[in-house]
Amino acid sequence: MPGNFDVKYVAHLARIALTPAEEEQFGAQLSNILGYIEKLNQLDVSQIEPTAHAVPLLNVFRHDEIRPSLPQAEALRNAPATANGLFLVPKIVE
Amino acid sequence: MTVTAMLNQLTTWELAAKLGRREVSARQVMQACLDRIERVEGQVHAFISYDAADALEQADAADRELAGGTTGKPLLGIPIGIKDVLAVRGQPLNCGSKILGQFISPYSATVIDKLRQAGAIVFGRLNMDEFAMGSSTENSAFGVTHNPWDTGRIPGGSSGGSAAAVAADECIAALGSDTGGSIRQPAALCGCVGLKPTYGRVSRYGLVAFASSLDQIGPLAKDVRDAALVLGAISGPDPRDSTCVPSPVPDYAAALDGRIKGLKLGLAKEYMIGGLDPAVGAAVQSAVRQYEKLGAEIVEISLPHTDFAVAAYYIIATAEASANLARFDGIRYGLRVEGGDPIDLYCKTRGAGFGAEVKRRIILGAYVLSSGYYDAYYLRAQKVRTLIRRDFLDAFGKVDAIITPTSPTAAFKVGEKAGDPLQMYLSDIFTISCNLAGICGLSLPCGFTASPKLPIGLQLLGKPFGEETLLKLAHAYEQSTPWHKAKPPLAE
Numbered sequence: 221m222p223g224n225f226d227v228k229y230v231a232h233l234a235r236i237a238l239t240p241a242e243e244e245q246f247g248a249q250l251s252n253i254l255g256y257i258e259k260l261n262q263l264d265v266s267q268i269e270p271t272a273h274a275v276p277l278l279n280v281f282r283h284d285e286i287r288p289s290l291p292q293a294e295a296l297r298n299a300p301a302t303a304n305g306l307f308l309v310p311k312i313v314e
Numbered sequence: 315m316t317v318t319a320m321l322n323q324l325t326t327w328e329l330a331a332k333l334g335r336r337e338v339s340a341r342q343v344m345q346a347c348l349d350r351i352e353r354v355e356g357q358v359h360a361f362i363s364y365d366a367a368d369a370l371e372q373a374d375a376a377d378r379e380l381a382g383g384t385t386g387k388p389l390l391g392i393p394i395g396i397k398d399v400l401a402v403r404g405q406p407l408n409c410g411s412k413i414l415g416q417f418i419s420p421y422s423a424t425v426i427d428k429l430r431q432a433g434a435i436v437f438g439r440l441n442m443d444e445f446a447m448g449s450s451t452e453n454s455a456f457g458v459t460h461n462p463w464d465t466g467r468i469p470g471g472s473s474g475g476s477a478a479a480v481a482a483d484e485c486i487a488a489l490g491s492d493t494g495g496s497i498r499q500p501a502a503l504c505g506c507v508g509l510k511p512t513y514g515r516v517s518r519y520g521l522v523a524f525a526s527s528l529d530q531i532g533p534l535a536k537d538v539r540d541a542a543l544v545l546g547a548i549s550g551p552d553p554r555d556s557t558c559v560p561s562p563v564p565d566y567a568a569a570l571d572g573r574i575k576g577l578k579l580g581l582a583k584e585y586m587i588g589g590l591d592p593a594v595g596a597a598v599q600s601a602v603r604q605y606e607k608l609g610a611e612i613v614e615i616s617l618p619h620t621d622f623a624v625a626a627y628y629i630i631a632t633a634e635a636s637a638n639l640a641r642f643d644g645i646r647y648g649l650r651v652e653g654g655d656p657i658d659l660y661c662k663t664r665g666a667g668f669g670a671e672v673k674r675r676i677i678l679g680a681y682v683l684s685s686g687y688y689d690a691y692y693l694r695a696q697k698v699r700t701l702i703r704r705d706f707l708d709a710f711g712k713v714d715a716i717i718t719p720t721s722p723t724a725a726f727k728v729g730e731k732a733g734d735p736l737q738m739y740l741s742d743i744f745t746i747s748c749n750l751a752g753i754c755g756l757s758l759p760c761g762f763t764a765s766p767k768l769p770i771g772l773q774l775l776g777k778p779f780g781e782e783t784l785l786k787l788a789h790a791y792e793q794s795t796p797w798h799k800a801k802p803p804l805a806e
């Protein structure tokens with residue numbers, strides 16, 4: 221609903237901090253885009269099945285074999301903070 | 315400068331012949347590209363970075379193989395530029411964004427492994443709109459890429475660096491990715507050939523995901539034969555991408571036999587839109603007449619849901635993006651901005667790391683998936699997608715390919731559309747349906763605007779896994795016209 225689009229609330233759902241200037245700018249731009257998207261309501265799709273993707277492939281299996289994977293040091297190499305071979309994160313529980 | 319010194323201007327197939335006969339070395343070819351970059355990159359800015367020493371080492375390795383005689387490797391010693399969205403082990407990967415920080419890829423994309431198996435020199439990090447979101451390459455955290463035909467204009471996007479580098483002869487061919495036109499539109503605006511393969515033709519393992527049901531990797535090249543050669547090298551099934559279809563890869567270059575007599579080309583009446591630049595319309599009309607002269611039959615077709623494609627696309631693509639880009643949270647890699655608790659850390663990191671267009675699209679995607687709106691937006695868009703796909707499958711019952719402009723206008727000026735995202739989205743009108751329908755599409759040069767002289771792109775849309783027919787049609791037109799031989803007027 222473009223009229224009551226709450227950009228601050230949705231940005232928080234998406235875990236993005238916005239500046240007040242961004243809130244104002246994105247709010248207006250996204251209302252405009254949502255207004256345009258409303259045109260899909262012109263179509264009757266009640267009898268139409270949705271398409272999630274265009275290739276009719278189902279259940280692609282491979283053999284369940286043990287293979288080499290990314291070594292721990294490599295996996296941690298791009299981390300912003302590590303300790304004892306683990307990712308360091310802020311405290312979650314007191 | 316002698317003709318033999320301008321090796322960087324040649325195509326992959328011309329260079330492969332010269333390299334095979336040992337007339338030139340891979341080092342000379344690579345050096346010619348590096349020299350060209352030295353002279354024009356200040357005006358173009360196609361690359362975020364490149365490692366000249368590594369590229370020359372790869373060239374020397376190719377020369378050692380060439381010294382041993384026939385290798386059967388179709389791209390041996392050919393420098394191919396890589397869009398900054400594809401992982402190359404040991405090289406930086408930024409997706410045109412600040413949020414990846416100093417990220418170095420711990421593994422290579424399957425297409426990179428395949429290029430190496432074909433002998434290519436894997437070269438450089440080509441600029442792009444951040445996370446492939448954009449149509450101008452203005453949304454890069456690493457600066458704007460400029461169109462080699464007029465450096466006051468954008469190169470298109472999101473694979474703008476790939477298109478500009480190929481058009482400016484800074485590399486011989488390049489890889490890009492296409493979610494709604496991101497290979498074909500910059501190819502059109504820079505005057506090169508760009509191919510979006512059918513969904514499932516090329517493995518996406520090692521491609522940073524934008525919209526997983528739409529993304530494909532494909533070539534940007536100086537001519538159709540090069541596009542065919544690179545496509546052949548990167549296609550085929552991959553156990554690491556379950557959406558990649560296990561069907562054999564044809565010899566695409568073998569399809570370029572000029573035999574298009576009797577092939578049927580569809581002209582969609584819905585594509586004659588109001589916003590079409592008259593110069594673009596005239597160039598496409600004259601391409602249609604050229605196809606008739608070459609023996610193809612032109613058939614009027616209808617794609618009745620065309621007008622709904624952009625709206626459906628910006629729901630589906632943003633919804634998928636909001637999920638895919640959730641991984642950039644400041645925990646395991648890239649930028650981290652500390653916060654009082656994990657949620658504060660996520661919000662601050664993503665607020666600081668993402669650019670405006672990426673934020674807009676993630677927020678839009680989160681909204682259309684949110685409780686109460688899912689059915690109204692996301693599910694409805696998926697149903698409209700069914701109608702769009704059906705339009706194409708119906709049309710392909712009557713024709714072998716569909717002919718359209720690639721973009722409604724030639725390259726626009728830097729900054730011209732930057733303040734109005736909806737106007738930018740609407741410029742994708744001709745390319746977006748192809749991704750929604752999962753078919754293949756190709757853009758090739760079909761003329762120029764008068765003043766300033768800017769390239770115009772012709773788009774051919776083909777059946778699922780119909781790349782051979784598409785390339786055959788494109789090649790026949792290209793070989794009967796002069797457009798692909800024109801070079802941009804860059805001062806050295």
